[in-house]
Each structure stands twice: as C-alpha cells, then as structure tokens.
Amino acid sequence: MANQLLAGKRGIIFGALDENSIAWRVAEKCHEHGAKLTLTNAPVALRMGKIQELGTKLNSEVIPADATSVEDLELLYEKSMEILGGKIDFVLHAVGMSVNVRKKKPYDDLNYDWMQKSLDISAISFHKVMQTAVKMDALSDWGSVLALTYIAAQRVFPDYGEMAEAKALLESFARSFGYHLGEQKKVRVNTLSQSPTRTTAGSGIKGFDDFFTYAENMSPLGNADSDSCADFCVVLFSDLSRMITMQNIYHDGGFSSMGINPRALTES
C-alpha cells in the first residue's frame, strides 16, 4: 500500500477519457493515496469514452459537466460536496481541445469561431472552475488547484496551433487567480507543464510522433510519462507542497532547460 499522502482529502478530477488520459492515471494514484474522488468529463465524452469503467474501479461517482458551462460546474460542485461529504481539497483541470488542431488547420489559416471554442474549453474553463468554486465557497482552506499545460506557451511548436495561446492564457489564469484564492482561502493554484504524452489529445497534433521522439532525445531524463505525472500531481495535492503557488512547474525530464543535446542530433 502506497503512503497515504491524500488520506481524508476530497478531490474532483476533470478529463479522464480512457486509460491513456493523464487524468485517468492521476485519479488512480489519488485513490491509492487515500483520496475520495468524483470524476467528471463532457457529456459527449461520457458516451464515447470509458470514464464509467474508471468510476466503477475507484468507486467514484462520474458527474457529467461541460467545463465551459457555469451551470454544469455549479451542479458538479454541489453534487461532489454532497457525495464526498464536505468542501473540496483539490481539483485537477486536465481539459484541452482545439478543432483547428484536430482539423490540422495551419496557424495562418485558422477558423476564428473554432479558436474561440478552443480558448473557452482549454483556458477560460479553468477560470470558470475557480470562479464557480469561489462563489459557492466550495474549496477547503489550504486546498490545491492544478491545471495541465505544455511548453508551447513559452516556445514555438508550429503544429500546436492556437493551443499555444490557450496554454499561455491558462498559465496566466493560474497566476492571477492564485493571488485571489491565496489571499481568500490559502488555496494554491499551479500549472504543471508536462512532456509530450501519448493520449487522445496529444496524438491529435500533427507530427506528434516526431516531437515526442525529439523531446525524448533532448531531455536528459527522457520524456516524463503519465505515471510520473500522476505521482507529481499527488504531491501537488498533498500538504507537502502547501507553500507552492502561482507557479508553472515543468515536469519534463529537463527538456525546458536544454539548448542542444547531442543525442537529439544523432538519434533523430
């Protein structure tokens, strides 16, 4: 049995679609560490994905919520507090989607209606998740709110399209809301910048295999996988990280600090 770093804590996990999802592994690890959870995803993902399977496995209720709908989020918090028996100690936002990326639209030929949708789903939803929690007083003091992001917010990855701007906005919301939630409730807000990971969202990006291999060869430790990401999420939800807030934390095997790795030249 793992150390019970999250014993007695109540959490909401967004974004587990299937067993490849980062959120799937995070939910499993949080459960192993003693947390009580509710799982949520968009109604369409509940129909197409396997989240119910995860709910059964972890004995966790699955509550549908479109992360862009404040009404859905209100219901999610209301039901989660009722089911879990109190305020929420941690939230994982693992939500991302871009129709432009999915349809492989080049960066200089983007559809702006789709861009609005991308920003709403992938970034503004994070603000909604926090603002709704504030209005409902749904978070425990010293809680932890975390979103998953990617280094394309800081550096150019041409095929990541407008998701680069979505991630930049997401990270900015973490800093700005981190101030408010810190002052109000001692709640911390961070983003975890993860290595390329083979998931439904990840594999939807043009040339994903190439930049997965490139990052693998650039990073002294190699790419961080979902399992190690989940371990780190557990730490970020636990009291061990209670003074870390308003940070974008790289979880990438060292990729973000590299200039050139000779291995990337010889093995690409």
Ligand SMILES: NC(=O)c1ccc[n+]([C@@H]2O[C@H](COP(=O)([O-])OP(=O)(O)OC[C@H]3O[C@@H](n4cnc5c(N)ncnc54)[C@H](O)[C@@H]3O)[C@@H](O)[C@H]2O)c1
């Ligand atoms: N896979 C990678 O390489 C990688 C790297 C860095 C960061 N991330 C981020 O990790 C997070 C999780 O993605 P993943 O790679 O595990 O892929 P994934 O496809 O398994 O997860 C994305 C999730 O977002 C959900 N979603 C989409 N629209 C939604 C909506 N309107 N409401 C609620 N949920 C919605 C999907 O149903 C899905 O469960 C995303 O934010 C992604 O950008 C992924």
